[in-house]
Each structure stands twice: as structure tokens, then as C-alpha cells.
Amino acid sequence: MSINGKAYIAGAYEHPTRKAPDKSVAQLHAECAVGALADAGLRKDDVDGYFCAGDAPGMGPLSMVDYMNLRVKHVDSTDIGGSSYIMAVGHAAEAIAAGKCSVALITLSGRPRSEGVQTGTAARPGNPQIADSPWESHFAPVTTNVYGMVAKRHMHQFGTTSEQLAWIKVAASHHAQWNEHAMLRNVVTVQEVLDSPMVSDPLHRLDCCIISDGGGALVVVKPEIARQLKRPLVKIMGAAEAPKGQMGGDVDLSYCGAAWSGPAAFAEAGVKPADMKYASIYDSFTITVLMQLEDLGFCAKGEGGRFVMDGNLISGVGKLPFNTDGGGLCNNHPANRGGITKVIEAVRQLRGEAHPKVQVPNCDLAVATGIGGLLGSRHGAATVVLGRE
Amino acid sequence: MSERKITAPANNPESEPFYKAAEEGKFLIRRCTACKKAHWYPRAVCPFCFGETAWEEASGKGVIYSYSPMRRAGYTLAYVTLAEGPTMMTNIVDTDPDSLSIGQAVKLKFVPTDGGPPVPCFTAA
Ligand SMILES: [Zn+2]
Numbered sequence: 150m151s152i153n154g155k156a157y158i159a160g161a162y163e164h165p166t167r168k169a170p171d172k173s174v175a176q177l178h179a180e181c182a183v184g185a186l187a188d189a190g191l192r193k194d195d196v197d198g199y200f201c202a203g204d205a206p207g208m209g210p211l212s213m214v215d216y217m218n219l220r221v222k223h224v225d226s227t228d229i230g231g232s233s234y235i236m237a238v239g240h241a242a243e244a245i246a247a248g249k250c251s252v253a254l255i256t257l258s259g260r261p262r263s264e265g266v267q268t269g270t271a272a273r274p275g276n277p278q279i280a281d282s283p284w285e286s287h288f289a290p291v292t293t294n295v296y297g298m299v300a301k302r303h304m305h306q307f308g309t310t311s312e313q314l315a316w317i318k319v320a321a322s323h324h325a326q327w328n329e330h331a332m333l334r335n336v337v338t339v340q341e342v343l344d345s346p347m348v349s350d351p352l353h354r355l356d357c358c359i360i361s362d363g364g365g366a367l368v369v370v371k372p373e374i375a376r377q378l379k380r381p382l383v384k385i386m387g388a389a390e391a392p393k394g395q396m397g398g399d400v401d402l403s404y405c406g407a408a409w410s411g412p413a414a415f416a417e418a419g420v421k422p423a424d425m426k427y428a429s430i431y432d433s434f435t436i437t438v439l440m441q442l443e444d445l446g447f448c449a450k451g452e453g454g455r456f457v458m459d460g461n462l463i464s465g466v467g468k469l470p471f472n473t474d475g476g477g478l479c480n481n482h483p484a485n486r487g488g489i490t491k492v493i494e495a496v497r498q499l500r501g502e503a504h505p506k507v508q509v510p511n512c513d514l515a516v517a518t519g520i521g522g523l524l525g526s527r528h529g530a531a532t533v534v535l536g537r538e
Numbered sequence: 539m540s541e542r543k544i545t546a547p548a549n550n551p552e553s554e555p556f557y558k559a560a561e562e563g564k565f566l567i568r569r570c571t572a573c574k575k576a577h578w579y580p581r582a583v584c585p586f587c588f589g590e591t592a593w594e595e596a597s598g599k600g601v602i603y604s605y606s607p608m609r610r611a612g613y614t615l616a617y618v619t620l621a622e623g624p625t626m627m628t629n630i631v632d633t634d635p636d637s638l639s640i641g642q643a644v645k646l647k648f649v650p651t652d653g654g655p656p657v658p659c660f661t662a663a
Binding site for chain 1: 542544545546547548549550552553575576577578579580581584585586603604605606607608609611613615616617619623624625626627628629635640641651654657659
């Protein structure tokens with residue numbers, strides 16, 4: 150069974166806050182739910198499916214369904230890190246296609262900025278019952294150095310340069326200047342990225358995403374409901390996820406799980422990467438984008454550095470407009486999880502509701518893809534292909 | 539740069555024999571008795587064929603697969619590919635990070651931890 154055409158994204162909402170010391174995490178989830186349902190033109194009582202992931206406080210769906218007082222018949226809180234919400238779009242479509250629910254709500258929220266979380270550089274304490282921890286935690290694998298090893302290897306294997314990676318941040322910053330909610334709105338140059346402090350060699354501070362509070366929500370509905378609503382029709386055409394780890398010691402950092410999730414999602418959708426008018430690509434770091442571009446098939450393996458140069462990812466300038474909201478690099482990375490904002494901006498593009506300065510003309514096909522967890526050790530890739538009907 | 543103090547490893551029944559041997563200066567890996575392939579990190583069930591596995595002493599020789607120095611924090615995270623085959627996460631110690639390169643030969647050095655058994659780090663061969 151395919152999910153192609155079996156479900157639509159009817160509501161999408163990105164919380165405008167980037168710092169929320171005065172709100173609880175559950176409150177942010179609920180505010181995002183209110184926003185996405187209003188965007189869809191649906192009511193609270195229409196929701197009969199609920200999806201969340203590791204950011205949801207308490208016992209995931211039990212706590213959040215209770216907080217929002219939902220009456221649902223299908224829940225899912227599978228956590229694969231920041232890409233969970235891209236995967237949740239696919240899982241919601243599967244549940245709807247199977248008749249398990251009709252209106253699926255997906256929420257994400259968190260406050261790492263208010264809580265002062267050193268997201269990228271803080272070592273995680275060892276936990277003997279986490280299988281890898283007795284072998285790794287004492288070596289202090291943090292977010293930045295695990296991604297840094299992927300970048301270092303890519304440079305060694307394919308000749309990728311820091312200048313090329315910097316172009317990814319430059320493109321995101323060109324888009325963020327038009328987003329009034331973006332945390333960083335300054336357009337930056339390649340040189341400014343290279344001149345920013347080295348965090349974990351070869352990644353500079355400006356190769357890293359921001360840390361922000363906030364959240365987002367999506368409403369996925371069955372076709373009959375989507376057609377009754379007043380919103381443009383955004384069809385879910387294909388979806389796939391793929392966890393990838395160290396493969397028993399056969400570590401290979403030259404590709405990521407998107408090499409599996411991407412082709413599967415495109416195949417289900419019956420389209421090719423070259424057909425995409427727009428791409429939302431999870432940008433926890435510049436290297437995360439480069440890896441996914443190659444593994445989704447936008448360019449050959451090893452060609453990512455050349456592909457992103459000279460503004461090729463800038464809307465109106467290059468061949469593949471990406472992250473036109475400014476992405477996690479400049480706009481928003483709520484709860485240290487960028488998956489949901491990737492889907493939200495793809496929906497804006499397909500509806501023609503992106504900022505006029507970055508709106509892709511006649512945007513009828515888009516992909517949203519993400520990497521959650523740690524790219525260089527254990528990560529979860531998720532890809533969804535969307536089309537405007 | 540001053541090097542980071544390494545915390546004691548988390549330890550569970552699967553890892554205890556490794557760290558007991560480490561205290562005697564022995565570096566163990568685990569190999570499958572069915573498919574004969576060595577793996578990392580060590581586990582009771584072979585990650586390649588689900589066969590049974592057994593400890594063996596490894597050479598402690600390897601090459602750097604990748605690395606990422608955090609100079610301000612004072613340590614270098616790395617993957618080292620062991621002569622026996624598998625690639626393991628580790629720290630490169632006692633070596634100027636600017637002198638490192640991928641493919642460089644390295645050798646095992648057990649480094650004391652804060653209140654626990656030593657952990658397998660690597661240094662320039
Ligand atoms: Zn085996």
C-alpha cells in the first residue's frame with residue numbers, strides 16, 4: 150500500500166517566539182496546536198490522532214493528550230531526534246490511509262534557550278544501560294564534534310572545503326533577512342563564516358545552527374476533509390525514514406540515512422530529485438545539508454561542495470532554493486529539533502505563502518528531509534515529498 | 539592546550555570484562571564464533587549475523603578514520619580503525635591536534651579516569 154495521495158497537510162503553524170522564559174513547554178505545544186488548527190480551519194474536537202516525540206514533557210502522548218484534553222484513537226511518539234516530525238508526517242499519512250484516524254495533530258516545542266542548554270558542546274553523562282554509553286560517553290562525543298568528524302572525513306575523501314560549507318550558511322542568511330521572526334537576520338559572507346570562532350574543527354560557530362525556544366504544529370487530514378477546507382491542497386506523496394548507526398564497527402561517514410530514506414520517498418511519490426522546485430533540508434550544521442543534498446540525489450556523491458557554491462541554494466539566484474525561512478542556521482531550531490519547521494516552510498512554499506522575496510514561482514513539488522540524533526554516530530533520517538494539487 | 543580529565547566509564551555486565559582487562563593493561567575486542575568477524579563496540583550478540591561472540595586480545599594498532607579537535611575544551615574526538623577491522627570511537631591524546639591527519643597510524647594508550655578503570659585512547663604511533 151502506498152500513502153501517495155492518501156493524506157494532506159491542511160494546517161501548519163510556527164510559533165513566533167524564539168525565547169519563551171515565561172511559558173511552559175506544554176503550553177508552547179498547545180499554543181502551536183491552536184495555531185495549526187486555526188490555519189487549517191478545524192476545531193479541537195476534530196482531532197482524532199496525535200503525534201509527538203521526545204520533546205513532549207512527561208509521558209509523551211499521555212501527558213500531552215491530557216493537557217490538551219484531546220479525545221483521540223491513534224497516538225505515536227516514535228523518537229528519532231529532530232527529524233521525528235518529518236517522519237510523523239509519514240506516519241500520520243499511514244494511519245489515515247489505514248483508517249485509524251482522520252485528523253492528525255503533530256506538535257513540537259521546547260525551551261533550550263531559556264534553560265541555558267549548551268546544546269552543541271555539553272557532554273552527556275554516562276548511562277550504563279544505554280548500549281553505546283560504556284564505550285563512548287567518557288570520550289565526550291558532543292553534538293559539534295560528532296558532526297565535525299563527518300565534515301573532516303568529507304573534506305578528506307572528496308576535497309570539500311570550509312568555503313564551500315560556508316555557502317550553505319550564506320544562503321540561509323540571505324533568506325532569513327526577510328523573515329521578521331528569524332533569530333539571525335544579518336546577511337553573512339563566506340569570509341564571515343570562516344572568521345567565526347572554530348567550535349569543533351572544521352566546524353566554525355557559523356556552521357552551527359542557532360539555539361531557540363519555540364515550536365510548531367502540523368495538521369494532517371484525509372482527502373475528503375482536505376477538500377472541504379479553504380486552504381490550498383498540499384498532498385503527501387511519499388515518505389520514508391531510515392536510522393543509521395556505526396554498523397557494528399563498519400563505520401562509514403561518507404553517507405547518511407538520507408541515502409535510504411530519500412530514494413524510498415521519491416519512489417513512492419513517483420518523482421525525481423530534479424523535479425523538486427524547493428527543498429527544506431535540516432540544517433543543524435552546514436555539513437548536514439551537504440550530506441543530505443548528495444544522498445537525496447541532488448548531485449553526485451562528493452559533488453555537494455561544488456553544488457552549494459555561488460548561491461546555488463538562494464531563492465531567485467540558484468537552481469535549488471532551500472530553507473527559505475532561514476532554516477535552523479538563522480531562523481529557528483525550537484527544542485534543538487528542526488524537523489517540523491522544515492515541513493512548515495515547505496507547506497508555505499507549496500501554498501504560495503512564503504515571503505514574496507523568497508517565494509519560488511509555481512512551486513508545485515517540494516521535499517522536506519531531516520537528520521535527527523548525531524550524524525556521525527547514530528542518527529535518524531526522514532524524508533517526505535509533498536505536492537500542490 | 540591542557541587536556542581534559544576523562545570521566546569514569548559507565549559500566550554494565552556486557553562491558554565489565556573489558557574494563558577488568560583494561561586494569562591489567564589488556565585491550566580486548568569481541569569476535570563472532572560463527573562468522574569470525576570482529577566488531578565494535580563489544581556485544582554478546584554478533585551485530586553481523588546474530589551469532590555468539592568471544593573476547594580476544596587486540597593489537598592496539600590502528601589508523602585515524604576521522605577526528606575533530608575541540609581546542610578550547612582540550613580534547614580530540616576520533617574514530618580509529620583497528621588493525622583487526624572495526625572502527626571505534628576514542629580520544630587522541632598526547633598529540634598536537636594540528637599534527638593529526640586522517641590515515642595516520644596510531645597506537646593504543648590506556649588513560650586513567652576519574653575514579654574508574656582506564657579507557658582506550660590512542661596516540662601517534
Ligand atoms: Zn557473526
